[in-house]
Amino acid sequence: VCLTCCSRESMVKINQICHKNGIKFFTGDVFGYHGYMFADLGDHEFVEEKPKVAKVSSGVEDGPEAKRAKLDPAQTTMVKKRLEFCLLRDALAVDWRGEKATAALRRTAPDYFLLQ
Secondary structure (H helix, E strand, C coil): CEECCCCHHHHHHHHHHHHHCCCCEEEEEEECCEEEEEEECCEEEEEEEEEEEECCCCCCCCCHHHHCCEEEEEEEEEEEEEEECCCHHHHHCCCCCCCCHHHHHHHCCCHHHHHC
16 A cells, blocks of 8 residues: 555554555655655565675685685575564654664654654
């Protein structure tokens, strides 16, 4: 489900219904130069392709370079990952005054608070 130009209450209500039924949910809007996008993919599983780490032959080289893991871009491995997305209601209810929020505040654009 994709929503635009909806009230906050409608977005929260529709997101709760989607989340409960395992339906992916996206919402967003644009206001001139500013905009937002929110995605709730529920319990999302995916596969990521990563380069294999080549084993270093002992005794061939000496020094710090020999000890560093080497990536082999020709060989890859597939890594299965899982993410749990939160509800829009929970994302909007973050307490920005707590100690835990201090690090997140540094990574959050000031525009976020304008949109709130």
